[in-house]
Amino acid sequence: MSxxxxxxxxxxxxxxxxxxxxxxxxxxxxxxxxxxxxxxxxSTTINMLLDFVRPTDGTVEVLGESxxxxxxxxxxxxxxxxxxxxxxSRLSGRKHIEFAIESKAVDDDPDExxxxxxxxxxADRNAGGYSKGMRQRLALGMxxxxxxxLLILDEPSSGLDPNGAKEMREIVEAEANRGATVFFSSHVLxxxxxxxxxxxxxxxxxxxxxxxxEGLRAASDSEATLILTVDDATDDDLDGVRGLAGxxxxxxxGTTVTVACESDAKTExxxxxxxxxxxxxxxxxxxxxxxxxxxxxxxGEGVAETEGNTAGSAQDEPADMEAGQ
Amino acid sequence: xxxxxxxxKDFEDSIRSRWLQGLTVLFVGxxxxxxxxxxxxxxxxxxxxxxxxxxxxxxxxxxxxxxxxIALVIAYSAVTGERESGSLKILLSLPHSRAxxxxxxxxxxxxxxxxxxxxxxxxxAVILAVGPLELxxxxxxGYTLLVALLVSVFxxxxxxxxxxxPSQRIALGGAIGLYFVFVPFWDLIQLPLQIALTxxxxxxxxxxxxxxxxxxxxxxxxxxxxLTNELLQGQxxxxxxxxxxxxxxxxxxxxxxxxxxxxxxxxxxxxx
Numbered sequence: 160m161s162x163x164x165x166x167x168x169x170x171x172x173x174x175x176x177x178x179x180x181x182x183x184x185x186x187x188x189x190x191x192x193x194x195x196x197x198x199x200x201x202s203t204t205i206n207m208l209l210d211f212v213r214p215t216d217g218t219v220e221v222l223g224e225s226x227x228x229x230x231x232x233x234x235x236x237x238x239x240x241x242x243x244x245x246x247x248s249r250l251s252g253r254k255h256i257e258f259a260i261e262s263k264a265v266d267d268d269p270d271e272x273x274x275x276x277x278x279x280x281x282a283d284r285n286a287g288g289y290s291k292g293m294r295q296r297l298a299l300g301m302x303x304x305x306x307x308x309l310l311i312l313d314e315p316s317s318g319l320d321p322n323g324a325k326e327m328r329e330i331v332e333a334e335a336n337r338g339a340t341v342f343f344s345s346h347v348l349x350x351x352x353x354x355x356x357x358x359x360x361x362x363x364x365x366x367x368x369x370x371x372x373e374g375l376r377a378a379s380d381s382e383a384t385l386i387l388t389v390d391d392a393t394d395d396d397l398d399g400v401r402g403l404a405g406x407x408x409x410x411x412x413g414t415t416v417t418v419a420c421e422s423d424a425k426t427e428x429x430x431x432x433x434x435x436x437x438x439x440x441x442x443x444x445x446x447x448x449x450x451x452x453x454x455x456x457x458x459g460e461g462v463a464e465t466e467g468n469t470a471g472s473a474q475d476e477p478a479d480m481e482a483g484q
Numbered sequence: 485x486x487x488x489x490x491x492x493k494d495f496e497d498s499i500r501s502r503w504l505q506g507l508t509v510l511f512v513g514x515x516x517x518x519x520x521x522x523x524x525x526x527x528x529x530x531x532x533x534x535x536x537x538x539x540x541x542x543x544x545x546x547x548x549x550x551x552x553x554i555a556l557v558i559a560y561s562a563v564t565g566e567r568e569s570g571s572l573k574i575l576l577s578l579p580h581s582r583a584x585x586x587x588x589x590x591x592x593x594x595x596x597x598x599x600x601x602x603x604x605x606x607x608x609a610v611i612l613a614v615g616p617l618e619l620x621x622x623x624x625x626g627y628t629l630l631v632a633l634l635v636s637v638f639x640x641x642x643x644x645x646x647x648x649x650p651s652q653r654i655a656l657g658g659a660i661g662l663y664f665v666f667v668p669f670w671d672l673i674q675l676p677l678q679i680a681l682t683x684x685x686x687x688x689x690x691x692x693x694x695x696x697x698x699x700x701x702x703x704x705x706x707x708x709x710x711l712t713n714e715l716l717q718g719q720x721x722x723x724x725x726x727x728x729x730x731x732x733x734x735x736x737x738x739x740x741x742x743x744x745x746x747x748x749x750x751x752x753x754x755x756x
Contacts, residue, residue, distance in 0.1 A: 231579045244570040250500070262489050
């Protein structure tokens with residue numbers, strides 16, 4: 160049984176298509192990272208999983224039940240950290256956790272949960288005085304109540320300091336080890352890559368890629384950018400390099416030559432340039448980071464296109480890539 | 485009983501509200517003040533009871549104007565406020581249906597306000613009891629319970645409206661509108677209505693009195709005034725008007741359930 164199954168789901172808000180024919184499956188027991196820039200449709204998708212928002216078209220199943228017909232009982236099996244939520248400012252943190260325990264009709268120990276999310280000291284203060292990070296911890300604590308089969312966390316690390324984000328990851332891993340499925344969204348790849356089994360990247364309401372972290376890493380590792388400092392070179396000098404197998408592009412700017420190529424082709428590039436009578440004074444290699452790969456997806460440009468734009472990929476500003484097209 | 489869990493949380497949240505506390509103090513203050521004043525009034529040698537205090541007009545006026553106002557102020561944002569702040573997401577992330585939320589909020593807030601009303605009537609009762617007035621305890625409790633019922637009905641109307649309203653601004657505007665419809669406007673149309681009804685054409689199958697009574701009692705406020713008058717005359721749910729009293733009670737119970745239900749129907753179809 161899949162933990163989450165979306166079949167050609169579309170959501171329109173008036174004229175705006177927030178999610179477009181999305182097919183997405185999250186298997187039981189996996190940690191799935193749902194990536195995408197702000198406004199990509201991640202929260203809309205999650206809101207549809209929770210029946211906060213109803214799809215215009217398509218079906219949404221969670222834990223084998225259609226969310227539209229399942230009723231509130233389904234949420235006894237799910238822990239949710241929603242996006243854009245607010246706490247009850249007049250109630251203490253402990254009251255919030257107790258409320259979740261009563262709501263789910265379980266007998267968890269509130270103190271244990273508060274301790275897990277690091278709110279023991281603030282437990283008896285009104286949640287209205289909590290910082291953004293503390294509110295985030297409190298909502299996570301409420302989500303953890305009742306050992307849910309599925310955790311749905313919308314931007315769980317927002318508002319957390321690096322230490323808090325690390326604790327969040329540890330909790331996610333512990334929950335997965337317990338056997339829970341974890342589905343969480345983020346607009347920052349760094350939070351996802353450390354823990355996820357699988358990653359889906361959403362852009363403009365569509366899933367642009369879906370792969371394991373290893374798969375994504377393999378895709379980015381095979382790419383490299385060579386930055387060479389030379390005595391003098393013209394664009395014509397690079398023709399030989401452009402003709403090499405594995406080279407996707409080359410450009411010259413004064414005494415700097417930039418070549419985008421597969422890692423294996425680097426030696427060939429250097430010897431070809433030397434053969435053309437260019438004196439190479441310095442060699443620098445940059446591998447495409449996972450972050451750059453992520454950005455390339457979410458800018459609406461495929462990896463292949465980034466490869467072709469050598470001057471752009473040598474810089475780390477994605478905007479340049481577009482301008483250089 | 486998921487709605488009970490929501491109700492309990494909403495009760496705990498509401499009693500910590502500054503607005504509720506402030507309005508309770510105001511209510512207690514006004515009722516107590518009137519109690520204190522009534523102790524000093526010349527009695528003409530008669531022994532007065534608390535019934536005279538309650539039927540003195542002031543308490544009825546206070547209940548009829550301030551109680552609906554308090555209920556609307558405390559409850560108009562019950563659903564919209566939470567939807568706009570985002571705490572509704574916390575509530576609906578837990579195993580509560582939207583019906584649990586609406587009815588839980590009606591119950592929680594009605595309980596919180598009824599508690600406030602209870603306090604509002606206990607304090608003056610003590611003042612009156614130590615004074616020369618004779619405490620008619622049963623009538624006094626009955627009156628207090630009717631006020632609690634009235635406040636609950638207005639809470640139900642406000643929560644129902646809050647569930648139906650698409651935004652906080654509309655919820656507020658609507659709550660003000662509801663107040664004017666139920667409190668001053670209904671009284672204003674009574675006289676012209678009575679005049680109009682005297683010239684009712686022959687073919688209308690119901691009597692003018694029936695229409696007039698129906699219209700009067702469909703306002704929870706008027707139904708309440710009618711019931712309290714009968715109570716203070718010692719003929720609650722008995723006497724000549726017994727069936728009309730039953731109709732008034734039914735009307736109050738109808739509002740109590742129908743208003744949240746109507747709000748829920750709209751709320752259920754809406755995206756958060």
